[in-house]
Each structure stands twice: as structure tokens, then as C-alpha cells.
Amino acid sequence: MYSFNQRTDTVVIDEPFYPIWLKRIGKVQPHYDEIMLSSQNIDANKIHDKIEEMEKMKGNIFVKNMANTVKDMNKNRILNYRPIFLVRNPAEVIVSHIKLDQSITGEDLCFEHQVKLYDWFQEQTKEDPLVINANELIKDPKSILTGLCDKLNLPFTNEMLSWPAGPKPIDGVWASAWYNAVHQSTGFGQPSSTKLTRDDVPSEFLALYDEVLPYYHKILSHSFLD
Template structure:
């Protein structure tokens, strides 16, 4: 089995990668199109030079690395915004595609703490809906997972015909082998964790440009939210 997990940034995506990576029958891969995305867009992200040096920069060649380790399954953490026009998607047609979402207000507030106030293109909701409409698959909301990690992971595994493994609920604190080279900038909180955090509080109140991005992102999120897998 090859799982392509699509999300935007700041979206429980690394925790989900650690969760599947904690299984003995999975190999995990972290954002393999990141360098290709930076090369194609010219964007100045934190640790840009290190990312470009660490990964394949030709998007056509990136899927050649999607090789399973023996009989193990492959879990690929992908950022929806990385899949800009012209990047290949045919490789994903044979994957189990899962779309991980989080309320845009939380994504925007969290992203702004690590970089700068994001644009819609930085947080990926429009691209994520495009991917869902092209590839199909399942949608799961990070709030549902945080509210009931075991219940939702059991439901998700059942939906893709994968036996649930309790190892998915915990992982050792600190960096992991699958981490991308950008982990020192982005993964501080997850490196202090040993499992999924509990439910979040009230939605952050956004103002100015951030509120405008929220307004633009909400229709995409609401369309995906309507398709989400529920714990029932």
C-alpha cells in the first residue's frame, strides 16, 4: 500500500507522519516535492538552501523515489501547495489518497508564527480541493483526530482496509529519521510530543490581511469538511 496524505502546513501533518511511521510495517517520507516547489517558485522559505541541497529538484524525477522498502507500506506526507501547475500527478492515481484538513483560522495563525502572514497560495486549501476533485479519496479533519485519536485512526484504517496498530498512538520524543532537513525550523513542538495533543481551544481571531486570507480559504475548507470521515 502507498498512502499519499495531502494537507497544508501547520495541520497535524507531521504528527500523522509520525503515527504511521511508528508502525513496523510502514516507511514514512516527508514532503518529497518541497525542493522542486522552491526551485520552481523561487520562494524564500526558511532553510531554503538546505532543502534544495537535500532533495531532488526536478518534479518529474521526484516520483522515482517513491519506492517501498521490501514488503513494507509507504506513507508519503505531501503538501498540497507544493503541487503547482505542471508538476506530475499520475503517480498518485494508484495511491490511497487521504486529505487532512484543519480550520483555516488555526492554520493561518500557526503559520504566521513561523514565517510571515501567509497568502492563500501558502496554505494550500485551493490546491487541496483540486487534488480531492481529481484524485478522490478520504477526507479527515485534524480536530476530529485530536478529539479522539484512537477512534479516528481506527476508523481511518478500516476505511482503507488496513489493520489498526496501537503503535500509531505514540512515538518517542525528539527528531525522527523520516524528518525533512527543515525540521529544526518547523518541528519544535512535535519533537517535544510523544503522541497526539488534545482538543484545541477557541478559534483565533484574525484581523487585517490574515482575515482576508481566512475569508478566501473558507469555501475550500467547507467543501472538504462536508466530505470528512466521521467517527461513527
């Protein structure tokens, strides 16, 4: 999200459907009251309208979403979008997520949602959606982003490789809880010397890890560089 925000020809919006999802599942997460207050009287079609209006500002729009919010979108309208799936090792996702939310389920982790959404887009458009391996992106962001931009028919720019530290105007109201690490960053950073595995997942979350692992492997198999 921060990478695409550096492009002068692109406007960015942060998880616009998250408040609707949060209200639907009834789960209290950080900044819940503030999120609900900021999203009163909002519905999916109004969000799609906003996306289309913002796109006209610069010509392109990058919308960061979680795959579990697709139920809250208008599927006819998202067929106009180009989906990009960013896939991360579930051990890393779980270990990171439980620092803020110990009540996580497969619904929160989105791996099954990603697979179902990928298959649906493929069936509807007869094209393969774009899938990026997060670890490969961190290893060589210039190559991955160059390949991604080429597939999106956009020119790659070096500005996409770095950004200023700190909060951004595009951040959702939940940013202070979830974005601490990225707020300290000024780029993609260096890959970790150690790769988290099942052994690093706390025992109480091992069943969840085992549940989502097959979906992770399935969506990762579609990575355009794997």
C-alpha cells in the same frame, strides 16, 4: 506522519516534492539554502521512483505532502496512491504559520489546492478520497485512526497513538524550523479548550482567512466521519 512511522509495516517520507515547489515559486523559507543544496538535480519522476523503491522495503509507504506541490508531481503516477486529506481550521493554520512566515498567501495554505485535488481524484478514480478533520483526530485519535486503517485495508495498531519525543530520522531538513511543537509531543495530545475563530486572526490576514474559508468548508464536508 509520526503516527504512521510507528507502524512496522510502513516506511515514511517527509514532503519529497517540497524542494521542487520551493524552487518553482521562488520563495525563501527557513533552511532554503540547505533545502536547495540537498535537492540538486532532482526531478519529479526520480522522486516517484524513490517512493516506489521505498514502498518495497516494508510493503506500505506513507508520503506526507502539501497539496500545493501536486503541480510538481507526475499525475499519472499519483493515481497509484491513496490520498488522505488532513484538514485543519484555517484560523489555526494562519495563526500558527505566521509565527514563521508573515508573507503567507492562499498558495501556502493549500485549501484551494486540496479541493481541486480532491475533485480531480474523485473524477479520475470514481471514488471518494479520504478526508480527516484534524480536530476530530485530536479528540479521539484511536477511533479516527481505526476507521482510517479500515478504509486503507490495514490493521490498526496501538503503536500509532504515541511516539518518542524529539527529532526523527524521517524529518526533512526543514524540521528544526517547522516541527518544534511536534518534537515536544509524544502523541496527539489533548484538544484545546478554546477554538480559534476569525476573531483570533490578525487584521492584516483577515482577507486571506475569508478567501480560504469556503474551500475549508467544502473539503471538510467530505470528512468520512462528518
